[in-house]
Amino acid sequence: MVSNVAVSLIGVPTDIGAGHRGARLGPEALRIAGLPEALAARGVDVRDCGNLDGPVNPWSAPVDGYRHLDEVVAWNRLLMQATRRELEAGRLPVMLGGDHCLGVGSITAVADWCRQQGKQLRVLWLDAHSDFNTSAVTPSGNVHGMPVACLCGLGPKVLTHLGQHSPAxxxxxxxxxxxxxxxxxxxxxxxxxxxxxxxxxxxxxxGMKRTMQAALAGVDANTHLHVSFDVDFLDPQIAPGVGTTVPGGVNYREAQLVMEMIADTGLMGSLDIVELNPLLDHHNRTAELAVDLVESLFGKSTLMRD
Structure with missing residues (x-):
């Protein structure tokens, strides 16, 4: 279980990498849904670092296969630096997105940190989409479809070489x-x-139990688990507040089991919460569900378990 943990919330209010307006409102929706208070009630030391301040979204057409690349790089660099600061302070960074292009900045910082600390890194990418596109294969040019590819060295040099090592x-x-x-x-x-x-x-x-056992196979006490939680991982019937809904997603109980099994490892060291779009939500219910699930990531369970 995660215990005696110090958490830093980092708001990143931008939809710079997305195709729909609104994900920039995600950090405030999560706060309004009670995320800081919910974690504090679990005994977590919560520090809200406020929001990063990056360039506005120009909503312009793709250039050379990428939309808003300069602005995407600027936001990700800010987030990488903020994430690194919190890791160096011994705190667990929780990125409140924002769209999923921001995973490049947060995970690049975590990957550099793990190399420095001699820890192995395992990234759990909870998502409806693989986000392994490149400019050559995506017609939209939206960078929120590319972060895993960029982290693995496929993409523009300004993103693949954002941190100290490439590929991250x-x-x-x-x-x-x-x-x-x-x-x-x-x-x-x-x-x-x-x-x-x-x-x-x-x-x-x-079944989800065997899925998570497979996804967590090989982790040990020297593993840093980074959880990148795209809210569209969930079925849109329970989580409508996302810009890219895909039917047939993970249901409530399956999602709870995912979070509980991650919490059981005690190895989560960083977290992204992304693609929450309050403009498409109903009475903030997707944000409230996200908070509920994050509570489970930090150890909430029905019974006391060993």
């Missing part, structure tokens, strides 16, 4: 869970780079 990650360090929407050319890249994907068919056939 090897595909073998990533486990993707809940995937159910992958572009045709993206499928080829995933197969070529042998990304470990537990899609909804795998979950249907094996």
């Amino acid at each position: 990650l090897q595909p073998a360090q990533v486990r993707q869970i809940g995937i159910r929407s992958v572009d045709p050319e993206e499928k080829r890249l995933i197969k070529q780079h042998q990304v470990d994907v537990y899609d909804m068919r795998y979950i249907d056939e094996n």
